[in-house]
Amino acid sequence: MAPPATDAATTKQEQQHAAGGEGVEVGGDLRLVAECGTVVRLSRSAARMSTTLFDMIEAGCAEGGIPIKGADVGTLRLVAAYCEKHAPHYDPVASAARLRDPFPPFPIEFTPASYAVKPVTQLDPDPHGLEAWDRKFISDLPDNSALFNLIIVANLMAIEDLVDLGCTAVADKMRGKTPDEIRVALDIENDYTPEQEAEVRRENAWAFED
């Protein structure tokens, strides 16, 4: 489904996204190549969720295999599944406007359409069931390393929504916990010596007053 059809001044990028979203399959699926050589297919409309892939499609160099360095097959398949699920409802402009990474190294140009509020009076918080799907997607991951790999590959492929999903999942495992509890939850190795740890605690005593 194309992004909401307001007649806002569309940038070229939005028009391209719209064209991709309407299922105009020029050239067929992309072929992503994992580190081990296995190919994972990704439809063009799903690929536009990755800024990296989108730019490649635009530049005409998305034919043939696209190696995703460092990505194992399992993670790549998960990433593809996420993109295929979200692609029909993906609105790149709304995604960019979410200010989730509010400190980009250059100023964001907000195009008018990024503020296009749908003219409905009450918004259904999860109209396509994507949030529920996302929760299950994350909870189905077998362990922390699967989660971290997912974030790494999503970051590499510049799929911001998925990076966010992964990072909030990690943050949720840290929220309200003591450092010891966090280390257990995230398999973090404590490489401080007892003396160093005491020193850090002293340095930042003001943050540990409870």
Add this chain to the structure above:
Amino acid sequence: MLPQKAPKNASAAAADLVEGRDHISNLPDGVLQHILSFLPAQDVVRTCLLAKRWRHMWESTTVLRFVCGGLKEPGSVEEIKEFVDHLLRLRIRGGTPLDTCDFRFHLDENKDFDMSRIVLWIRIALQCKVRVLQFIFVGDNYQDILPQDDHPFFISQYLKKLELENFNEMVPRFLDFSCCPFLEDLEIVYCALVRPKLISSQSLKCLTIKRGYFSYEWRLPIRAPNLVSLWLEVSDGRTPSLQRMPSLLTAVVKIHGYDLNTVDSDYDNNQSILLQGLSAVQNLVLISPDIEMFIFRRDLKFCSSFNKLKSLLLDEYWCEPADFSALACLKLSPVLEKLTLQLYSKGPKHKVEIKLGCKPLEMSAAISQHFKMLEIKCEVYDDRVHNVLMFLSKQLNIYHEQVDFVPVGELEYDEVIKEYDEELFA
């Protein structure tokens, strides 16, 4: 944007993929910072104890969230005020600019909180070049200590987005953003907007006022000539007046009536209050649960036309009086393509949703020649809805083929079809 970080770090991360337990060390710094940006500030600072890599990570975070009152959080702002003081002072001294500063405070029921401290925190955040500032209060025990002067309160070359919720201590020029030349997004939820004298910003693109409580004495002028998107809900008080917004694309206006028929309706010097300001809009929602509220109908007299309006959503307010004269607003929209009528039903799911593909009758002056679709959303297809449809169908050819029912619940599908067939397509 994260893509900027990815190429630089990803190949490095891929090269030293650590085998063994500690996989989190495979994540580049940028990603770890991103994770920290979702956490409350206290949790962020405490990560210094996790491992060597984390020792100083908290110092360069650009997002600070001071929260209390939630699960696993301090109970009220009393408990964290020293921490907030300390951290903000460190930031000012350190000089790393802040991007987002987020205050979500529960005020202690038993103790009035000193607002001057909050003012100080706001000023420090602004000095740290904050771009996104958010203030959510829960509770309302605070002392009235805001500086009672006549200067704009927010002064910043960096502030881009401001969000206020239940922030009721405002001074007259609190919402005068003439000293914030880059402010683009303003969201005001559940606030008393009685004391500010105006809302003014040349740079503002997006304005959201939800559950706004306005003054009874006078109308708050809203001057945002470059606004692109507006959401205005008036819960009480006089409806604010809107200055012209030639770049406006979308507007949702919902008014709970103070401006009822019983109030002096000549107060406004024969000028449009709302509709003229909205006249450049492309997608518009105008609804009011109070039929007695006069602003919309009155403004029709003072409003020229909606030359770019393509889609319009109205509710049952516009179906009064019974001669449907309020629907004359359709005449003012020469390029209107879609009209949605949400009648006696709140949504988002309605029991009956009828979509009718239409073409205006030739020579029909009352409706745009580009008109394509009429949508009706209601609980039940009763006489009231039927009358509206009859009125409109006098101006329209309705194509039977595009009728699309979504009846849900007790309404009998066959009953509705039967009524249609008899009345419209006979």
